[in-house]
Amino acid sequence: MAKSMGYNLASGLSGMLKEGHTSYEGVDEAIMRNIDAARQLADIVKSSLGPNGMKKLVVNHQGKIIVTSDGATIVHELDVLHPAAKMIVLASQMQEQEVGDGTSLVVALAGGLLRLAGDLLRQGLHTAEILEGYARAYEKCAAELPSLACHTVEDPRDKAQLIAGIRTALGAKQYGFEDTLAPFVAEACLTVMPAKPKKATIAVDNVRIAKLQGGSIDQCDVIKGMVILRDSEGSIKRVEDAKVTVFGCGIEASSTEAKGTVLIRTAEELMNYNKSEEKLMEEIIKSIADSGAQVVVANGSISEMALHYLEKYGLMVLKITSKWELRRLCAALRATALVRLGPATPDEMGRATLVEVREVGGRNITVVARDDEDARLATVVLRASTEPLLSDLGRAVDDGVQCARALCLDPRFVPGAGATEAQLAARVRAFADTQTGLDQYAIRKFAEALEVVPRVLCETSGLDATAVLARLAAAHAADPACPLGVDVEAGGAGTGGGEGGDSGGGSGTRDAAAAGIYDLLVCKESALRLAVDATLTVLRVDQIIMAKQAGGPKPK
Template sequence: MAFSVPKAPGFAQMMKQGSKNYQGLEEAVYRNIGACQELAKTTRSAFGPHGMNKMVINHIEKLFVTNDAATILKELEVQHPAAKMIVIASQMCEQEVGDGTNFVLIFAGAMLGLAEELLRMGLSVPEISEGFEAACDKAIELLPDLVCNTVSDLRSVETVTKALKTSIASKQYGNEDFLAGLIAEACVGILPSNRIQFSVDSIRVSKLLGAGVQSSKLVNGMLFLRECESDLKTVKDAKVAVYTCPFDMLNTETKGTVLIKNAKELLNFSTGEEDLLSAQVKAIVDTGVNVVVSGGKVSDLALHFANQHKLMVVRLNSKWDLRRLCKTINATALPRMTAPTPEEMGHCSVVRQDEIGDRNVVIFEHLAKEDSRINTLALRASTENILDDLERAVDDGVNNFKVLTRDQRQVPGAGACEIELAKQIAKFGESCPGLEQYSIKKFAQALEAVPRALAENAGLNPTEVVSKLYAAHQEENGANKGVDIETGDVIDAAEDGILDQYLTKHWAIRLATNAVVTVLSVDQIIMAKAAGGPKPPKQSGDWDKDDDE
């Protein structure tokens, strides 16, 4: 009689052999909390102006050296399901307000660590979740009372510069004054009459290797890393025709065959083609056009006639570049090389070829700032990695301006907002009668993670800094007191111009709490065994051949 091996009892007997099942606090909840805390620990040291850079090499071996949490998470490709929930929460914050990703990670990691302590004390998951949600609602309710500044005039470069400085300092500490001024000028210059219609895509970035960050400049229009095809390199008061087709002879609708019997007929045929192309170029010039932009190749013959008629020719390979240029100069892209009507023509103050560093660039510039619909920041730096980091700082600055067009309120930075919320939420926890008060107090304690991270990364004693801040916040009018990361002293964040956007804080607190509650509500992890079936052949293999052939 053959022996039969019985299947494992319980849940495992329902599943395919090889599947895994984790359940309960020890196996599922603590395991998830541990993964999320490890993720938060990774980006915590990159937080604030003194945040350390991470060197990330992605799956195609591209190197990133950055302290931008959004980029780090994107390139890490986190696989753990619970950690992925925290990543999604930070990505939602990035989509909603364009900033605050690291805040979400640090705050969520701190909340989960403290939730684990409560679970070990004997509290149930629903009690902890209810407490966190009540504390989150209280924080959102208290946040408007902490507003210390409202950006009064979004068309004032000086006012906008002050509002953007803090977010840029966390990415480019030391260059924040210069970069904030540059970004503010670019954003204010193209702000529509209805400010809600401001588009982040209207600020373009061109990265030019060489020189230093302070050599970066603003172009009221568009800058392309190309050179002119024609001999003419500068045109003032330009009238521009934009074509998506090549700058060459128009192809006939149908194929044709020409029978040529002698050399004279061949000469007449090629002369006829030349005359036709010359007539096409002349028809374009007669409309007043003095700059042609082509989306395809530029033939030598067409270029010859363009030079003859003093016509500037620029070639752009990207259809996106063509579309943005049309928006900048208010032109219509034409699919065939025909003479444009006055409505289809674009207008620009100057089109010129310039040299920046060792790169030739073509600039379509509006001398009157109000005429420009798209502005370009020409960024300069000594290495590609610094240029990439500068681009991320610009992206954060532009997104912060976009947030200001929706809500002009600002709260104090430098950890002041978090400590004031922690103080008031802890007080609120004392007044709650149920077991939820423990998780409400832990929520308040989790908010301390932000000033602690700032202090740690600046080489200060975090416990000493937090105790100083609490003492300062007990005083009258102490709600704006934050930490000076250079000296460790307590400063007035509002007076020193260290300000965070109200909407960023609002969404970061809400999204972090939602992610934490979702992670805590998981009590079982089931990993089904992968389905069977033929494995794919090796690189040099063949489906039809056996291994022994």
């Protein structure tokens, strides 16, 4: 009998699987473990939600220090291993790919749904009843959400409307600087938009970000073209309407594979030793100049001899050490990176409207611009005092660009500041009151989970969450079109609601629509769908089986 057939029926699962495996099953061991892991991940991320969200200091496996409140960056750098928590991480990553914003909302909502599902399980509800209630509550939310739209961007090419659309997305990451950054991001997006009558679309890769340490956020700028954060190599600093040859290698004499020894007997032999090499290099540079090229880009080192002949023939020289940046430049200029030294064919050569060296903040940078309908580029030059702040500014700008791209596809917005979640919670509660089965308890818990957004906004802003949520629940239950949200500028319960505050007179709430606080409708729809999908997937797991890890040295 084959060895695989020697299954000991008396030993159960341990006799069927390889030695060293672990298995958990049942509500307490499997489902509650998964819920606890998801809850802990949500507790980490949800405090970063909103304009006053707390930042996390993460030191990744390479020792790099990251200080950010961006949910996508946090879950990516945490290197989560628990399989249930990993499902929520994957949902947040999908949200980042589809919309580019709302990753913290996905994690916080999924964690809230799973935590409340754990409460229902302890009270005696069956998993099937929770799944049914959550699924019906989600269907209700998905049906009601489009009716909450309160603002539409009529013309994405209008800079004022575009700024109003992306302002809230920027404020959620860089609160206090949204009015400074929004015009720069809007100008960059308008630069890369195709002209009428083509549909307004934004290619996110065409909006680049250049980070210059030093200065302040007020000194940020937008440059039409691609920015290379270094000076040109030679004395030529400006070329207009240039043909560009790109080399994926260095510009220097190639060395032989075999080592050799040269015996020089006379001074004349010493003088003539390098002449053949110099002559060959001159011929190569002359052939490049004769092909019509005016700018040469190298991906490796440039020898002094090559630089001498490049100057002699009037070629501007750029050195790019990053392969990634070289590929982006080739895509922008429609050029092909050559792996051999020599002249490029007309098809391999790229074209640029302007290649110029400029000084920004005491540092020389090179701007490569191409005025082409299909290859427009814009670069947002960010200035800040520290590297972590620069990185966080870059993430905020990226979210703003993604928001602009999404509003070109669907220009509808819903009230922000937790107003949409509060209204959905009120409608789901009213829906639960019409149900008679046990799943009505799960539907009510779904409504409670939706309130995680206004609750976190209150907690991070120093407001009394219980009092503010009670006012919001009462207002939204009475008015199905209520745009009331959390006033993060109130500074504490009982203080003034600020401009646009509600008629209650300083209750920590405000009219989000009147204050211009909008969230993308597609962002809310996608976040809700992904959070519910991840939650239902985790709740359907009733057993965890882990094989023994592969051999090898233990990680340090």
